[in-house]
Amino acid sequence: xxxxxxxxxxxxxxxxxIVASDIAISLPRGVRYALIGPNGAGKTTLINLMTGMxxxxxxxxxxxxxxxxxxxxxxxxxxxLVRTFQIxxxxxxxxxxxxxxLAICERDGIAPTWWRGLSSxxxxxxxxxxxxxxxxxxxxxxxxxxxxxxxxQRLLEIALxxxxxxxxxxxxxxxxxxxxxxxxxxxxxxxxxxxxxTILFIEHxxxxxxxxxxxxxxxxxxxxxxxxTPQEIAEDPRVREVYLGSRHG
Amino acid sequence: MGPIVxxxxxxxxxxxxxxxxxxxxxxxxxxxxxxxxxxxAFAMLGGYVTVTLMNQMGWPFFATLPASFLAAAVAxxxxxxxxxxxxxxxxxxxxxxxxxxxxxxxVAVAAYIFGTIQQPIQTPSYLRGSIQIGGITFGVYRxxxxxxxxxxxxxxxxxxxxTRFGAQVRAAVDNQRMARGLGINVEGxxxxxxxxxxxxxxxxxxxxxxxxxxxPSFAFIYLVYVxxxxxxxxxxxxxxxxxxxxxxxxxxxxxxxxxxxxxxFLIYLVMVAVLMWRPQGLFGKR
Amino acid sequence: xxxxxxxxxxxxxxLQARSxxxxxxxxxxxxxxxxxxxxxxxxxxxxxxxxTALFALSLDLILGYAGIVSLGHAAFxxxxxxxxxxxxxxxxxxxxxxxxxAAVVAGVVGYATSFIIARFRHLTLxxxxxxxxxxxxxxxxxxxxxxxGADGLQGVRIWPIFNYFRFDLxxxxxxxxxxxxxxxxxxxxxxxxNSPFGLALRGIRENPNRMPAIGAxxxxxxxxxxxxxxxxxxxxxxxxxxTTETVSLGSIDFQRSAxxxxxxxxxxxxxxxxxLLGAIIFMVARDQFSGLNPQFWxxxxxxxxxxxxxxxxxxxxxxxSRLLAGIRGRRP
Ligand SMILES: Nc1ncnc2c1ncn2[C@@H]1O[C@H](COP(=O)(O)OP(=O)(O)OP(=O)(O)O)[C@@H](O)[C@H]1O
Ligand SMILES: [Mg+2]
Numbered sequence: 108x109x110x111x112x113x114x115x116x117x118x119x120x121x122x123x124x125i126v127a128s129d130i131a132i133s134l135p136r137g138v139r140y141a142l143i144g145p146n147g148a149g150k151t152t153l154i155n156l157m158t159g160m161x162x163x164x165x166x167x168x169x170x171x172x173x174x175x176x177x178x179x180x181x182x183x184x185x186x187x188l189v190r191t192f193q194i195x196x197x198x199x200x201x202x203x204x205x206x207x208x209l210a211i212c213e214r215d216g217i218a219p220t221w222w223r224g225l226s227s228x229x230x231x232x233x234x235x236x237x238x239x240x241x242x243x244x245x246x247x248x249x250x251x252x253x254x255x256x257x258x259x260q261r262l263l264e265i266a267l268x269x270x271x272x273x274x275x276x277x278x279x280x281x282x283x284x285x286x287x288x289x290x291x292x293x294x295x296x297x298x299x300x301x302x303x304x305t306i307l308f309i310e311h312x313x314x315x316x317x318x319x320x321x322x323x324x325x326x327x328x329x330x331x332x333x334x335x336t337p338q339e340i341a342e343d344p345r346v347r348e349v350y351l352g353s354r355h356g
Numbered sequence: 357m358g359p360i361v362x363x364x365x366x367x368x369x370x371x372x373x374x375x376x377x378x379x380x381x382x383x384x385x386x387x388x389x390x391x392x393x394x395x396x397a398f399a400m401l402g403g404y405v406t407v408t409l410m411n412q413m414g415w416p417f418f419a420t421l422p423a424s425f426l427a428a429a430v431a432x433x434x435x436x437x438x439x440x441x442x443x444x445x446x447x448x449x450x451x452x453x454x455x456x457x458x459x460x461x462x463v464a465v466a467a468y469i470f471g472t473i474q475q476p477i478q479t480p481s482y483l484r485g486s487i488q489i490g491g492i493t494f495g496v497y498r499x500x501x502x503x504x505x506x507x508x509x510x511x512x513x514x515x516x517x518x519t520r521f522g523a524q525v526r527a528a529v530d531n532q533r534m535a536r537g538l539g540i541n542v543e544g545x546x547x548x549x550x551x552x553x554x555x556x557x558x559x560x561x562x563x564x565x566x567x568x569x570x571x572p573s574f575a576f577i578y579l580v581y582v583x584x585x586x587x588x589x590x591x592x593x594x595x596x597x598x599x600x601x602x603x604x605x606x607x608x609x610x611x612x613x614x615x616x617x618x619x620x621f622l623i624y625l626v627m628v629a630v631l632m633w634r635p636q637g638l639f640g641k642r
Numbered sequence: 643x644x645x646x647x648x649x650x651x652x653x654x655x656x657l658q659a660r661s662x663x664x665x666x667x668x669x670x671x672x673x674x675x676x677x678x679x680x681x682x683x684x685x686x687x688x689x690x691x692x693x694t695a696l697f698a699l700s701l702d703l704i705l706g707y708a709g710i711v712s713l714g715h716a717a718f719x720x721x722x723x724x725x726x727x728x729x730x731x732x733x734x735x736x737x738x739x740x741x742x743x744a745a746v747v748a749g750v751v752g753y754a755t756s757f758i759i760a761r762f763r764h765l766t767l768x769x770x771x772x773x774x775x776x777x778x779x780x781x782x783x784x785x786x787x788x789x790x791g792a793d794g795l796q797g798v799r800i801w802p803i804f805n806y807f808r809f810d811l812x813x814x815x816x817x818x819x820x821x822x823x824x825x826x827x828x829x830x831x832x833x834x835x836n837s838p839f840g841l842a843l844r845g846i847r848e849n850p851n852r853m854p855a856i857g858a859x860x861x862x863x864x865x866x867x868x869x870x871x872x873x874x875x876x877x878x879x880x881x882x883x884x885t886t887e888t889v890s891l892g893s894i895d896f897q898r899s900a901x902x903x904x905x906x907x908x909x910x911x912x913x914x915x916x917x918l919l920g921a922i923i924f925m926v927a928r929d930q931f932s933g934l935n936p937q938f939w940x941x942x943x944x945x946x947x948x949x950x951x952x953x954x955x956x957x958x959x960x961x962x963s964r965l966l967a968g969i970r971g972r973r974p
Binding site: 385389391439442443448449450452453454456457458459460461462463464465467468472572573576580583584587591617618620621624625627628631632635636 | 705764766769777896900943945947951952955
């Protein structure tokens with residue numbers, strides 16, 4: 108069976124800084140992958156490359172069997188490759204319900220319709236409401252996003268991702284800035300997502316990584332250092348070195 | 357042959373004027389992304405300072421130039437402190453509105469104090485007239501403009517390349533986040549650059565009187581030219597402003613000379629064409 | 643506008659509440675009929691206000707809902723005006739078909755330029771709109787043989803509407819005609835804003851960077867709203883040409899582009915009524931001070947702009963809704 112998402116020989120540099128060097132990964136369907144690595148390792152950049160927000164200098168990206176290297180970001184999303192952002196990238200003045208409804212309208216191709224009221228698309232709103240409910244956001248779903256608590260905004264990031272009905276979901280530090288006790292709940296919600304969705308998440312907290320990931324990719328200095336099961340990663344001396352070494356760098 | 361060289365020369369001299377008027381805006385835009393549509397109001401201020409000092413107080417033309425530079429610089433420091441500072445992080449709409457509002461006010465105030473007529477000045481006799489070289493006429497004042505423009509460009513490049521302050525400005529234009537990370541006081545550097553740039557605009561306003569005249573609509577008419585130069589040249593680039601100013605200056609003069617029925621059509625066409633080809637301008641990085 | 647707390651509200655009720663007609667809205671539209679009774683001598687001015695309000699509404703659609711700052715929107719107003727004027731001069735003077743021509747001409751040019759507009763943002767976009775505005779202005783100026791250039795287009799004769807209502811000296815017909823067109827276009831705009839497309843536009847305004855990540859093609863949306871906005875601006879221009887039976891370069895110059903931005907900002911951006919309110923205040927004030935040297939007129943406008951940016955974000959409507967929210971909030 109082909110992988111849900113794979114890359115071949117991805118390269119990217121910013122000036123003299125190499126941020127992606129010959130990246131080859133392959134995510135089988137339905138797995139929960141963690142992508143870890145010290146700050147500045149190039150994790151976010153890799154997501155940017157895979158989702159088309161950055162153009163690679165070389166290499167290829169496949170979604171299933173399809174080569175998506177040259178597709179615009181929105182067309183990758185329409186094919187099921189969806190991401191969230193490390194730094195909240197939301198719609199401050201839209202309510203949570205409106206934001207998620209918008210994502211659903213875009214997915215279903217009804218967003219270009221300007222001669223019918225939004226209220227005639229009840230199914231879209233209902234679905235948005237259900238998504239928000241599953242993430243425990245309904246209580247505040249009519250308030251503008253900027254009034255939501257930070258943790259709720261992180262959840263809304265995920266809700267927007269889910270609204271696109273992803274086959275592959277890339278979560279860039281979904282719990283960034285969330286207190287540790289809350290982040291467990293957040294990851295429990297992520298773990299409860301449908302098994303049809305292949306998930307790659309970036310996370311710095313090793314407890315969380317070992318609990319929720321079935322496989323782990325370690326990235327350092329724009330390269331994949333190694334990939335394996337949580338146990339393999341935990342026992343590998345190089346990983347420790349990287350993590351301890353990075354403190355000094 | 358004659359007219360071509362003459363047109364090129366006039367266009368180049370005009371370009372030098374546009375360069376003086378626009379270089380400050382280009383650098384400040386590159387640093388802070390602040391859209392300052394009141395930039396030419398500072399130029400107009402410089403112009404009126406020269407007019408007043410010469411006609412009311414009998415100052416010689418050259419003595420008024422530093423005064424107009426200073427007046428524009430001081431006025432800009434005041435406004436930067438009082439208003440601009442609060443909008444650095446605002447959207448471009450707010451910046452556009454605030455600064456266009458200031459430009460409106462300046463036009464009304466100028467009309468109130470000086471009337472809507474063109475202001476006459478008497479440039480010194482040695483700047484008047486023209487000389488003939490190889491059968492081609494060169495206006496003395498325009499030669500003076502070219503010399504001033506080149507000198508200013510040289511001083512700016514040297515300052516930017518070889519002084520500490522210049523290095524800070526370059527770093528801030530290049531990557532503001534990184535510059536802050538290096539401990540550079542970006543706001544401080546910006547305030548100084550802003551004052552210097554406005555001062556240069558004031559100087560340009562004084563020098564422009566002889567060529568294009570001075571009335572309250574100056575703040576708008578030349579704003580358009582300046583914005584064209586800035587966006588064609590690319591933000592934050594002195595070389596870009598220089599090249600674009602020359603390009604626009606020559607296009608405008610040549611257009612009006614050879615195809616007068618097109619009016620100012622040509623420069624807008626040049627601008628739209630350049631921006632469609634290179635949205636970041638000829639020399640812009642972003 | 644609506645109570646936003648409480649989980650009792652279902653999503654459907656919430657959406658319906660958002661698009662329901664409010665009392666103030668109905669009162670506003672009833673009040674537009676007052677000039678017929680209260681100021682019968684000012685109907686020509688009222689007609690100009692309605693036309694300007696329509697123009698401001700067209701700008702609000704791109705500026706307030708899609709975040710496109712345009713400093714050259716008069717290009718479409720002027721195109722519509724010239725199209726309607728020239729049509730009446732060389733084809734016939736029937737007004738409704740003339741208005742359709744104005745809309746189509748402005749819309750087609752809007753569609754063509756929308757491909758440029760959609761590629762840019764920020765300062766470059768402002769410059770492009772400014773440049774296109776000046777280009778069209780210069781074009782109208784130099785095409786003297788057909789536009790009349792600086793002398794204005796003369797010889798526009800408009801037939802009675804439905805061959806019955808002739809344009810009278812008092813502006814009775816002119817205001818009725820302008821008001822009806824304004825209201826009908828407003829209905830379309832209002833529907834558009836409450837549609838899925840309207841929601842997508844607000845998304846672009848709120849965060850253009852997020853849009854591709856939810857699978858949206860912002861450029862396609864921008865092209866569409868820009869075309870619609872240009873069409874409406876063209877209708878406004880056509881109305882002006884028909885009701886005044888002349889077209890001057892003033893209908894297409896930078897001043898008009900700047901004025902309409904000022905009105906919209908003064909009234910409140912992105913609220914549909916902001917442009918209408920701003921147009922009323924602006925036009926009435928200018929009429930009151932019409933004896934003034936036009937350059938002095940810049941002073942209050944400039945002060946207003948500075949004041950709105952510094953102290954009244956959201957314009958008059960924004961200030962009012964904050965005031966209302968404050969009063970509501972203080973109630974036990
Ligand atoms: N647009 C850009 N231009 C220049 N350098 C960049 C750009 N984006 C990222 N970088 C640099 O590339 C490197 C990798 O950045 P990236 O954001 O991918 O790291 P990361 O692994 O996600 O780190 P973190 O854990 O802090 O989020 C960093 O050194 C960063 O400064
Ligand atoms: Mg990151």
